[in-house]
Amino acid sequence: MRQFSRRLDMIKPTIFSHITNLANEYNAINLGQGFPDFDGPDFVKNAAKQAIEEGKNQYCQSIGIKELRTAIAEKYEKFYGVQFDPNTEITVYSGATEAIFSTLFALLNPSDEVILFEPFYDAYRALCYFTGAIPRFVRLAPDFSIDFEQLEAQVSSKTKCVVLTNPHNPMGKIFSKKELERIGNICSDCFIITDEVYEHITYEDPHVPISPISKFRDRAITISSTAKTYSLTGWKIGYSLADAIISKRIRMVHQFVTFCTSTPLQHAMAEALRAPKSYYETLKQNYWEKRDLLNSILEDAGFKTFLPQGSYYIVTDISNFNYKDDVQFCEFLIKKIGVAAIPMSAFYSESGPVTNLVRFCFAKKNEVLEAAGERLHKLQ
Structure with missing residues (x-):
């Protein structure tokens, strides 16, 4: 039998499939996978129905319909005061991950190195x-600080x-403007890709986009998505904003x-x-309430928590439970407690798990969340 692609030799099955299958088997409350269990807004779903009824069901431009690219440009100018040309600098994809895929394949050659x-x-x-590039890792501390010497x-x-993800998944860190500038200055001859899908899910401090930092404009690529903001993760619509020269290369892959x-x-x-700013304020307040609710539940159950600045995840330290392996702990949590979570070792390199x-x-x-809290109370 002929050999399979060697590109797959370094790829492992995702932990999410294992945890979800186990959660389904044991009827556990799934607080693992990162998607809402509530639906998106009616005005967006009704707009989709209307578009279908109006016959807007065939292939469109590869770069995305003009109406959406224009709406993205208008939103970035309204929220962040930065202008992008919807014709040459904004591209639409089947989700943010495809945007990252197309971007990396447009930029990287085998043996190039990427900072994660x-x-x-x-x-x-x-x-x-997949691209043949080599990832190099810089570890964030639990207090969200960056080791710039590393x-x-x-x-x-x-x-x-x-x-980098900003706000960060899974730690929930918001990279400050000062941190972004220092990263960009250290990586002075590098492209900077920021995944900003959680931009509207922030709490005490606002999101800090990279696009307004003008000195990085010719080498920064912003990637975002509509999935998290509008609670419609199954629709898979992502987009990128980048200099026209960069966008042209990315579009060659995407097509x-x-x-x-x-x-x-x-x-x-x-x-x-084009939703009013009140929509985003309500979104923020709803998630803020959920964050504080789950954080209180986890602390009461004996977890040490790291309160996120953004995103909809809480990372916890399980040292109090005398488990030395996070995967085993998560399996125990599903089988014996009835709650699913994700082991963080899946998000770290093998060099220092x-x-x-x-x-x-x-x-x-x-x-x-409250039902999960009742089950987690059994850990005490």
């Missing part, structure tokens, strides 16, 4: 391996780009990956992006 801040969204490492040590003449994404759903999202951290998702109805 760990813990990292697990797709980043896998996509680096970053400087990892940057070399081979470093092509740096990828041969998915070509285009769902036409009627793009029309609906063009409506969604972390096995005492577990991630919980609070994008759930309050009654679901």
